[in-house]
Amino acid sequence: MKSNKKIFGALTTGALLVATAYASAAETDPGASVKDRDDSAAVPSVTVSATRRNASLQSVPVAVSVLDGDALNNANRTSIDTIVQEVPSVTFRQQGGNKDTTIFVRGIGTISTSPGVEPTVSTVVDGVVYARPGQATLDLLDIEHIEILRGPQGTLFGKNASSGVLNVVGRKSSQATSGFVDASWYEGNEKRVRAGVSGAIQPGVVAASVTGLYADYDGNIDNVHAGGSKLNGYDRKGVRARVDITPIKDLDIALIADYLRSNSSPTFTAYKSTAAVFNAGIAPVVAGTENRQVNADIPSDIHDRNKGLSAQVDYRFNGYTLTSITAVRDWDNTQYTSTSAIGNAAEVARITAAFPATRDIGTVEFSQASQELRLASPKDQFVEYVAGAYYLHGKDRETYQRIVNNGAATNSGRADYGVKNDSYSLFGESTLNFSPVWRAIAGARWTRDDLSYDHVRTSTQTVAFPGVQPAVQNAGSTSEDGYSGRVGLQYDLARDVNTYATYSRGYKGPAYNVFFNMLSRDTLALKPETSDSFELGLKASAFDRKLTANVAVFSTKYANYQANFYDTVAGAVVTRLINAGDVSTKGVELDINARPTRALTLSASLAYTDATIDSFNCPPAAAASCNLNGKPLPFSPKWKSFTRANYALPLENGLIVDLSADYSWQAKTQFDLFQSPDAIQGAYGVVNAGIALSSPVSGWRIALVGKNLANKSYAANLVTSTGYVTRAVPRDDERYFGITARKEF
Secondary structure, three states: OHHHHHHHHHHHHHHHHHHHHHHHHHHOOOOOOHHHHHHOOOOOOOEEOOOOOOEEOOOOOOOEEEEEHHHHHHOOOOEHHHHHHHOOOEEEEOOOOHHHOEEEEOOEOOOOOOOOOOOOEEEEEOOEEEOOHHHHOOEOOOEEEEEEEEOOOHHHHOOOOOOEEEEEEEOOOOOOOEEEEEEEEEOOOEEEEEEEEEEEEEOOOEEEEEEEEEEEEOOOEEEOHHHOEEEOOEEEEEEEEEEEEEEEOOEEEEEEEEEEEEEEOOOEEEEEEOOHHHHHHHOOOOOOOOOOEEOOOOOOEEEEEEEEEEEEEEEEEOOEEEEEEEEEEEEEEEEEEOOOOOOOOOOHHHOOOOOOEEEEEEEEEEEEEEEEEEEEOOOOOOEEEEEEEEEEEEEEEEEEEEEEEOOOOEEEEEEEEEEEEEEEEEEEEEEEEOOOOEEEEEEEEEEEEEEEEEEEEEEOOOOOEOOEOOOEEEEEEEEEEEEEEEEEEEEEEEOOEEEEEEEEEEEEOOEOOOOOOOOHHHOOOEOOEEEEEEEEEEEEEEOOOOEEEEEEEEEEEEEOOEEEEEEEEOOEEEEEEEEOEEEEEEEEEEEEEEOOOOOEEEEEEEEEEEEEEEEEOOOOOOOOOOOOOOOEOOOOOOEEEEEEEEEEEEOOOOOEEEEEEEEEEEOOEEOOOOOOHHHEEOOEEEEEEEEEEEEOOOOEEEEEEEEOOOOOOOOOEEEEEOOEEEEEOOOOOOOEEEEEEEEEO
């Protein structure tokens, strides 16, 4: 109750700041030029592409969070799972491999390993949609900033954006010759080196840039088996190249190529156990809430290769801009994992019928090709619009092998399966400028999905066996037409204060639950998932932009929600992707940025999210309980906040000392759709700080960084099994320090 009072107090304070901003905005000198404001201490203006054309963050009628690429790198937040700490409306589900991870926005995300289901949150990198969520969970190589669009964005960003969009914007090539090298080292032997060069090949016509990356980390989990080793680490190598061509004044061409290889060992540890046989099997490891040890003879090993080519062409004529984005991408993933916390067949004495040893080997070969065409009308007209067409072809081939040893016998199976998807869209959104202060928004999108799959499983079993099902062969196809859209009004209360009210219709296409242990009952296509969302927003700037405050209030209902249902077959838990029924999410989001002096910068974000199961549809012949109405959705803490302070102290010799600190906090989180009391992470907060010395003239910077200074251990995910619970251990599960250095030339 005390924590709730504190948070309500923070909301009240935020509301007062917004009111102050509104009152002050009306008093701001209208004769002050933009240059005058930029030269004073002010919150920097941020340009976003949330409406598919560049506009100020404070002017777009969309709830957007923006993260700076350099700031993320300095804070050792270099992947999607680490940046979520800075955005209270976003959470991340860590799982055994990249292809099983999921992003949640406002409490909504799709939990499934099936290639036949698309994500609820879309990831877009340099204008290219990543069709599989696992493609985007690697390293953020060379980005300018990330825009997180909250709520359904299906009109302009597509059908798999029914809860939100992560829009990653890469750095452009510069005409001036420049380069950089930055390196960092953190406790745990985590190392990261980036180097890049950019400049004109033909001044004014062709510029190019290349950035390379090497990063590795031993891990923070000790494997006590056979002399010991470190797990839960990674090594990554990548390169990104970009060529910007302006052959004529009104034509821009951007060619981008990227390649990234990653090896990782994500590992879950024993968190809780009530089974004596299990405890004996993991000995000498002892289950515990802060346990960072495993006893694994064959630990998890994940390999990824992600590469792509894209070409964006922008042609301007008579105030119009015609944009074409053509892209191809490939993602290969190989996973050596285990569904058992006991070990593998090498140590028979540790294996029992209750806790068998399993070994899973899975491969993914995914390719996609996409084409988008957009036409943006001239600005400052009564009718402004963006209209276009989109096509995506995705092809997935996977294999999955499982070997199960229960101490008495060894059984195995192999599944070969794949999914093909063709998606076609026509879309458009317009703004009607009724007056300088009144605007209306209207948009719609039509989508056609053609989805097919094939699945063949061979097995040593003729009857159901825990973990391995009998042989089966299935195939199917489906087609659906879907519609999404947005309508709304926007009103400027004052020059620097605007409000908006919108209704959005979201759409996520049909799905198939295609996976290793697919059963005959999984062959029917799931219905498309739809959402209806209402949002009210206010964005204000005041005191010559020394303060900005944005508030969004939202309520969204989802029908035919696609979710994983954990059922029991032959004594083993299997996942069943189903249309789970109706769910809803509602809440309030507050973002405040302040720069009271040139030296001091403050920011605070707070989100209250109430994501609830309204009506759960229990599938036929389900063995598990379905009494979930009124329960919270998983991975959705009701309260989450992030605050940061930075003080830049200039020295007489021209150097600058930067002092920074940030604090992220979230309320208790249920990780299990079926509300297991053992899958709840209690409320926790993480404190980080840093001190940096830099020379703007010489272009160098060196910093000391401290992470999780309060040494708070927590779980990134908790998975319940019969008799025990395992934990995903985050990178900052305990206090650690590091040093970073950068030189620009």
